[in-house]
Amino acid sequence: MTRASEPSRRTLLAAAVAAAATGTAGPAAAAAATPAGAAGAPASARSSLVDNRAWTSYSDWRSGTANGTRALAGLRPGLAIAALAGTADYTDPHTGKTATWEYATWTSPVHRLTAPATEAVASWNAHTPAGTWLQVELTGTYSDGTDTPWYVMGRWASGDQDIKRTSVDDQKDGKSGIWTDTFAIDDAASGLRLVSYRLRLTLYRTPGSGITPTVWRLGAMGSDIPDRFTVPASTPGLARELTVPRYSQEIHAGQYPEYDNGGEAWCSPTSSQMIIEYWGRKPTAEQLAWTNPDFADPQVCHAARFTYDYQYAGCGNWPFNAAYAATYKDLQGVVTRLGSLTDLETLIAAGIPAITSQSFLKSELTGAGYGTSGHLMTVIGFTADGDVIAGDPAAPSDEAVRRVYPRREWENIWLRTKRYNVSGKVVSGTGGVCYLYFPAHPSARQREALEAVGIR
Known part of the structure; x- marks a missing residue:
């Protein structure tokens, strides 16, 4: 995450373009179940955009x-x-x-x-x-x-x-x-x-x-995502939560400042590491030998180092994160855009969590307690009311990473392409960007869900 007062380089670049354009389950159990109402959004709605x-x-x-x-x-x-x-x-x-x-x-x-x-x-x-x-x-x-x-x-x-x-x-x-x-x-x-x-x-x-x-x-x-400050609300169709490890980026503040000033900016690699470990992969002790043994969760430091883009001077390069995930045995990683929370429900129903990119004011996301010009978090499930269960790395501790965010607020901040920043200026949003990590040989249920959201 970047603090609201310090816009990320990606946000500034995207704004320039915009201005020019005036139940708990692990992987196996979740994949075996197909809850009612978890069908993907109509293909025609997605194919016209992505x-x-x-x-x-x-x-x-x-x-x-x-x-x-x-x-x-x-x-x-x-x-x-x-x-x-x-x-x-x-x-x-x-x-x-x-x-x-x-x-x-x-x-x-x-x-x-x-x-x-x-x-x-x-x-x-x-x-x-x-x-x-x-x-x-x-x-x-x-x-x-x-x-x-x-x-x-x-x-x-x-x-x-x-x-x-x-x-x-x-x-x-x-x-x-x-x-x-x-x-x-x-x-x-x-x-x-x-x-x-x-x-x-x-x-x-x-x-x-x-x-x-x-x-x-x-x-x-x-x-080709149209300019939009708001998006239509989707109807809740799934209640399920996946068991995903919880890692805070904030406990790494000040660690390895050569990688984008340390953990406070590590939302992307921290989210990546959570999902990689959900799939049962993690760095070996030999791979972590370079890290300081006094630091907790050294695999997050490892993810930051090996997603770092030396030109961007940060760990938030989207394809570099997906490529890092795929360095682990038999994992794939892609960057895409999704069209609604219904798409995410389709994936969660098949046991596939997602990493999403969003930006918002503190007042726009109840329960977050912060605002950001660009932030990655994981989506690991939905409550019975349809609210989003997130693994939000912008938490003070690993234990505090699990958050529940209001469905309507969360959907809008993720899918919009236009928003107002703290100064009241119109800036860009990410328009549904997410990373998807999944097995090299997905199950039939996982393959069906991925195809439903346009990934083969």
């Missing part, structure tokens, strides 16, 4: 254009380096170090968006052993028939010993630009939209090493 496409299967990986990469068959198909496309020098802007890397590339087929988009966010799931890293790029075609440049959506590695994972600022062409991790049309009111795109994946390795990154999932979410 388009998700991901390449995950062996046939998907074979459908693209490979230059030195090969598709891997098996239980979890992927993409790896088979031969070299060439070598390239990379000067890390955060260390000043220049190194030579071998590389290979894969370019997706053209994906035509079912919903022409004003924004797009890429997601990827990969294993990058020491001595390897990857880059994800996007290019697309506008509704006026012209093309975007190749935009870098992220330079990423699961570790930080070879490169510093980073977004890339100052990418623009006069019609669109990249705001940390988000492609955005400069002037949505003009009617210009992104109608199709391709993704390019570049895999890097130390020369002569023979090692390779492995990528299991690559995709993007395109969306």
Whole structure:
């Protein structure tokens, strides 16, 4: 969370774009149950706003254009380096170090968006052993028939010993630009939209090493969410609560200030760690050996370090959090937008919690006790009255993380795209952004729920 008096960099960037646009159960038990009233929102309502496409299967990986990469068959198909496309020098802007890397590339087929988009966010799931890293790029075609440049959506590695994972600022062409991790049309009111795109994946390795990154999932979410201060109220349809670990970001205040000034800003990695551990994964003792043994919940410190974006200077890069989750065995992570609390009920009914992004004044969310210009929290269930049960990391202790928030207030602050800040100025909201983490091989019930909210 960022304090209301200190807007996050993402919020400021999003505001610039907006201005231009004038029962308790664990995973197994919950997945087995299908409560009445938990059906997904109509597909037509979502498809007009959000388009998700991901390449995950062996046939998907074979459908693209490979230059030195090969598709891997098996239980979890992927993409790896088979031969070299060439070598390239990379000067890390955060260390000043220049190194030579071998590389290979894969370019997706053209994906035509079912919903022409004003924004797009890429997601990827990969294993990058020491001595390897990857880059994800996007290019697309506008509704006026012209093309975007190749935009870098992220330079990423699961570790930080070879490169510093980073977004890339100052990418623009006069019609669109990249705001940390988000492609955005400069002037949505003009009617210009992104109608199709391709993704390019570049895999890097130390020369002569023979090692390779492995990528299991690559995709993007395109969306065109209309300007709105309020959204229609949904009807409660589920009473269920998932058993999710509780971690406070606030108990880490001042710890490891090199990662966005310490725990007070760690809402995103703290939320990520809660959901990762819900699925039964966590760092090993060896992985945590670098942390101070006097600090409680060192896995939260670990999550902050390994989601940190050295350009954004924070841990809130959405795809970096999803990619971090997928570094744990047989987990997937994606960034998407949902359309209502009914969508979240569909997921909770299948045993899938979510991480949501929202911003609000202190007076707008009863029981929070704070206001924020940008905050991530988990949604772990619903009460019998339909209110939201959240794992809110902006709590003074782990025990205080579980909160119940009024349904109508919570739904509106999450789904709106416009709001008033503490100064009365119109600023942006996130429009239903969430992270979803789920098994590489979901159950039939989980797969049905994910498909109902547009994720395959």
